[in-house]
Amino acid sequence: xxxxxxxxxxxxxxxxxxxxxxxxxxxxxxxxxxxxxxxxxxxxxxxxxxxxxxxxxxxxxxxxxxxxxxxxxxxxxxxxxxxxxxxxxxxxxxxxxxxxxxxxxxxxxxxxxxxxxxxxxxxxxxxxxxxxxxxxxxxxxxxxxxxxxxxxxxxxxxxxxxxxxxxxxxxxxxxxxxxxxxxxxxxxxxxxxxxxxxxxxxxxxxxxxxxxxxxxxxxxxxxxxxxxxxxxxxxxxxxxxxxxxxx
Amino acid sequence: xxxxxxxxxxxxxxxxxxxxxxxxxxxxxxxxxxxxxxxxxxxxxxxxxxxxxxxxxxxxxxxxxxxxxxxxxxxxxxxxxxxxxxxxxxxxxxxxxxxxxxxxxxxxxxxxxxxxxxxxxxxxxxxxxxxxxxxxxxxxxxxxxxxxxxxxxxxxxxxxxxxxxxxxxxxxxxxxxxxxxxxxxxxxxxxxxxxxxxxxxxxxxxxxxxxxxxxxxxxxxxxxxxxxxxxxxxxxxxxxxxxxxxxxxxxxxxxxxxxxxxxxxxxxxxxxxxxxxxxxx
Ligand SMILES: Nc1ncnc2c1ncn2[C@@H]1O[C@H](COP(=O)(O)OP(=O)(O)OP(=O)(O)O)[C@@H](O)[C@H]1O
Ligand SMILES: [Mg+2]
Numbered sequence: 001x002x003x004x005x006x007x008x009x010x011x012x013x014x015x016x017x018x019x020x021x022x023x024x025x026x027x028x029x030x031x032x033x034x035x036x037x038x039x040x041x042x043x044x045x046x047x048x049x050x051x052x053x054x055x056x057x058x059x060x061x062x063x064x065x066x067x068x069x070x071x072x073x074x075x076x077x078x079x080x081x082x083x084x085x086x087x088x089x090x091x092x093x094x095x096x097x098x099x100x101x102x103x104x105x106x107x108x109x110x111x112x113x114x115x116x117x118x119x120x121x122x123x124x125x126x127x128x129x130x131x132x133x134x135x136x137x138x139x140x141x142x143x144x145x146x147x148x149x150x151x152x153x154x155x156x157x158x159x160x161x162x163x164x165x166x167x168x169x170x171x172x173x174x175x176x177x178x179x180x181x182x183x184x185x186x187x188x189x190x191x192x193x194x195x196x197x198x199x200x201x202x203x204x205x206x207x208x209x210x211x212x213x214x215x216x217x218x219x220x221x222x223x224x225x226x227x228x229x230x231x232x233x234x235x236x237x238x239x240x241x242x243x244x245x246x247x
Numbered sequence: 248x249x250x251x252x253x254x255x256x257x258x259x260x261x262x263x264x265x266x267x268x269x270x271x272x273x274x275x276x277x278x279x280x281x282x283x284x285x286x287x288x289x290x291x292x293x294x295x296x297x298x299x300x301x302x303x304x305x306x307x308x309x310x311x312x313x314x315x316x317x318x319x320x321x322x323x324x325x326x327x328x329x330x331x332x333x334x335x336x337x338x339x340x341x342x343x344x345x346x347x348x349x350x351x352x353x354x355x356x357x358x359x360x361x362x363x364x365x366x367x368x369x370x371x372x373x374x375x376x377x378x379x380x381x382x383x384x385x386x387x388x389x390x391x392x393x394x395x396x397x398x399x400x401x402x403x404x405x406x407x408x409x410x411x412x413x414x415x416x417x418x419x420x421x422x423x424x425x426x427x428x429x430x431x432x433x434x435x436x437x438x439x440x441x442x443x444x445x446x447x448x449x450x451x452x453x454x455x456x457x458x459x460x461x462x463x464x465x466x467x468x469x470x471x472x473x474x475x476x477x478x479x480x481x482x483x484x485x486x487x488x489x490x491x492x493x494x495x496x497x498x499x500x501x502x503x504x505x506x507x508x509x510x511x512x513x514x515x516x517x518x519x520x521x522x523x524x525x526x527x528x
Contacts, residue, residue, distance in 0.1 A: 053423075056427055057427075058423050058426060058427060073427060075423075075424065075427055077420050079418075079420060081418060081420045081421050081424065083421070083439070083442070083443075084522045084523065085442045085443075085445075085519070085522045085523070086522075094438075095424070095428045097438075098425065098428040098429065098430045098434065098438075099428055099429065126521060126522045127522075128522065128524065
């Protein structure tokens with residue numbers, strides 16, 4: 001399905017063996033087109049985080065090839081990893097600051113982004129004064145300020161309650177619609193994977209590899225009704241089955 | 248220091264748990280009660296335990312106040328001694344800070360520097376520096392600066408270890424994000440490692456400030472030339488059996504230690520108080 005689109009991120013026979021001998025990934029082939037949203041599912045330890053680290057250049061692969069056509073990368077972790085000594089506003093401006101964006105432009109972008117994620121009223125708060133969900137929004141906003149072309153999410157909402165998680169899923173979909181980034185989203189929740197993505201990649205462990213790929217036929221924009229669609233239930237069922245076989 | 252420290256609930260919870268003993272009134276009443284008991288015990292030892300002939304070992308509190316603090320001449324010489332000691336302690340602490348911060352930052356920048364320097368930082372701590380004071384006096388002479396050297400030696404270790412620990416305390420994920428967004432070494436140090444280190448730095452400073460004061464006072468015992476410090480006065484009063492002035496000087500010395508400890512506590516709070524809550528319990 002990505003044949004008609006420019007490729008944004010491509011793994012070709014990627015393998016990763018750590019110095020201690022752990023084979024985290026073996027012969028992974030995934031091609032992700034510009035503007036696609038791919039979810040990665042798989043048992044713990046199958047190398048999902050490692051794959052994202054390799055894609056973003058934080059970790060060099062030990063075999064195969066990774067190609068990206070952008071260096072505008074956003075990265076969101078499970079922990080919000082905010083700087084506790086900075087206010088919300090200054091946390092959101094951090095990456096722009098690191099990348100050398102001008103002061104006025106940063107200020108404007110930060111204000112706009114806080115508006116988008118609904119945190120304008122908390123600009124002057126410190127992270128310790130925020131709820132988990134709000135911290136996560138700050139973490140999203142921080143990357144969003146730079147308008148990344150490739151956005152990677154490593155179980156960003158795993159620590160949140162279900163309601164907060166669903167509302168942040170809708171937030172991500174909204175941002176995806178507005179920003180047109182390419183998304184790679186790691187999660188342990190099958191429903192979340194199917195709800196967000198245009199393709200679900202199920203991985204297996206020991207060694208980490210691609211087990212099965214599911215195309216998600218639902219178009220964007222998506223709304224919460226999708227969660228109650230029988231076709232949605234059917235697909236999550238299939239993916240769950242595949243995931244169970246991967247353990 | 249996890250980013251997700253739940254700083255908001257814990258204080259109120261702690262208060263609810265321990266009830267009256269943690270209330271504001273109790274925070275004032277209880278220490279005062281302890282203080283009064285100590286004074287009572289002091290009188291008891293002074294008048295009941297000690298015979299009149301031996302009372303100079305521990306003169307009663309009101310005599311200490313009258314002779315040691317209310318006599319203008321006595322008070323002046325004690326304060327002058329205290330001032331001399333304070334100057335030595337402050338100079339020693341400032342130099343220890345410069346050296347300590349530099350060494351800690353160097354150690355945080357490259358593993359090989361850490362590996363090369365750390366053993367010496369540890370050795371420095373295990374040397375009984377106070378026992379070396381006579382040697383230092385012998386080697387460096389009896390000037391102001393050799394007293395300062397004692398303070399530096401005794402105060403520098405906690406600054407090195409706490410600062411180094413603080414600089415290492417930023418989460419790996421945070422470092423990854425700095426890498427991803429092309430931060431150079433200097434930016435990483437200034438925007439991530441140094442701010443992350445501040446709570447630990449102030450912990451180290453508080454310890455070192457107290458140690459520097461102790462170093463200066465003990466140094467006074469050995470450096471008998473130049474302006475007499477409060478430590479020398481303590482020794483002199485002890486030899487001449489001037490119990491009242493002896494205890495007044497000891498009280499002044501401990502007040503100096505307290506002041507310094509409090510100062511760095513307050514400074515730390517002013518700098519990190521808005522975002523940092525120490526996790527207790
Ligand atoms: N720095 C490292 N050194 C050695 N082994 C590592 C290192 N990092 C990860 N591994 C190993 O590589 C494998 C894959 O780890 P990874 O974190 O990518 O898994 P994951 O799929 O993200 O798991 P989870 O779902 O629990 O987050 C695991 O077996 C892990 O122990
Ligand atoms: Mg992971």
